[in-house]
Amino acid sequence: MPSELPENGFHENVQFNEYVNWDALNFHTLMWARESPRHLKAALDGMIEMKSQDLDFGRAIHAKILEPEIFEASFYVSERCSAIVQSGNRAGQACGNNSKYTDGESWRCGQHCTDGFEEPDSVISGDKAARIEGVAEAIDEHPVARLIEFGHGFEISGVTELMGETIKFRLDKMVTGLRGAGDLGNAIIDLKKVQRGKANDEKFGRSIEDFSYDAQMAWYCDAAQSIDGIERRAIWLIVEDDIPHAVNVIIASDATMDIGRHKYTQWMRDYQRCRERDSWPTIETDIHVGGHTDYNLRKWGEVLQMHDFV
Numbered sequence: 126m127p128s129e130l131p132e133n134g135f136h137e138n139v140q141f142n143e144y145v146n147w148d149a150l151n152f153h154t155l156m157w158a159r160e161s162p163r164h165l166k167a168a169l170d171g172m173i174e175m176k177s178q179d180l181d182f183g184r185a186i187h188a189k190i191l192e193p194e195i196f197e198a199s200f201y202v203s204e205r206c207s208a209i210v211q212s213g214n215r216a217g218q219a220c221g222n223n224s225k226y227t228d229g230e231s232w233r234c235g236q237h238c239t240d241g242f243e244e245p246d247s248v249i250s251g252d253k254a255a256r257i258e259g260v261a262e263a264i265d266e267h268p269v270a271r272l273i274e275f276g277h278g279f280e281i282s283g284v285t286e287l288m289g290e291t292i293k294f295r296l297d298k299m300v301t302g303l304r305g306a307g308d309l310g311n312a313i314i315d316l317k318k319v320q321r322g323k324a325n326d327e328k329f330g331r332s333i334e335d336f337s338y339d340a341q342m343a344w345y346c347d348a349a350q351s352i353d354g355i356e357r358r359a360i361w362l363i364v365e366d367d368i369p370h371a372v373n374v375i376i377a378s379d380a381t382m383d384i385g386r387h388k389y390t391q392w393m394r395d396y397q398r399c400r401e402r403d404s405w406p407t408i409e410t411d412i413h414v415g416g417h418t419d420y421n422l423r424k425w426g427e428v429l430q431m432h433d434f435v
């Protein structure tokens with residue numbers, strides 16, 4: 126149920142569930158405009174949801190790194206199912222499956238869950254907890270840890286006007302007026318957990334395009350600046366969510382931010398135009414020849430010439 130919006134400005138200590146219900150446009154909804162107006166409409170109507178399991182793991186990592194007390198207070202680490210198997214060649218042994226139900230003392234898997242066992246709100250498996258621990262240690266050893274420590278507001282929320290629309294946003298970490306940090310004294314830090322091998326500049330650079338991280342950062346920085354007038358640098362804190370937990374920290378270049386700004390501005394205009402006309406077209410194609418992108422065709426151009434296939 127959409128609830129009333131708080132007034133324009135930053136809001137700290139807002140629960141995620143409360144924020145979700147604020148009736149205002151957010152970036153992840155707007156981003157669907159990139160696919161087509163009909164995708165955007167579906168997102169606006171709440172027909173597109175993120176997979177919750179991944180969301181939980183991501184949120185747990187965010188909490189652990191950005192606000193450890195919240196992590197301790199709101200996430201349970203499950204143990205293996207301790208039910209004794211009754212039959213088969215493992216009879217008499219503990220089940221040992223991943224579990225998510227507890228009676229406060231022991232844990233049970235879905236198959237062995239009985240009365241008195243319940244699923245806590247946010248439960249993560251022991252395997253994942255170990256990975257989260259690894260992420261935290263890797264970041265602790267990096268100079269960026271100091272910025273995180275100073276920054277206030279774990280997932281600080283905001284409401285403001287952008288291009289005439291009421292929008293909302295939620296920042297992983299916002300740094301304001303940190304002395305001795307140069308132009309990073311005012312910054313917005315976005316934590317990105319990535320798969321093993323995806324943290325380097327090359328791979329993350331591709332993700333910036335694939336997932337529109339540039340537009341997201343421009344949107345965050347512009348939204349925050351519209352509230353307090355402070356221009357902030359955008360910092361991606363990228364960490365592998367599995368061993369060896371490589372950490373990479375990238376300050377978004379001016380060109381990257383400009384491209385991002387161009388993207389979200391375009392989507393906002395599309396959104397406003399479609400809403401005005403109440404027309405939300407989708408992509409339409411006939412059966413056609415296709416394949417590689419122009420980029421890849423250029424990359425493989427020499428090979429095509431070399432073999433003289435045609």
Ligand SMILES: [Zn+2]
Nearest residue numbers: 206220234237
């Ligand atoms: Zn079991």
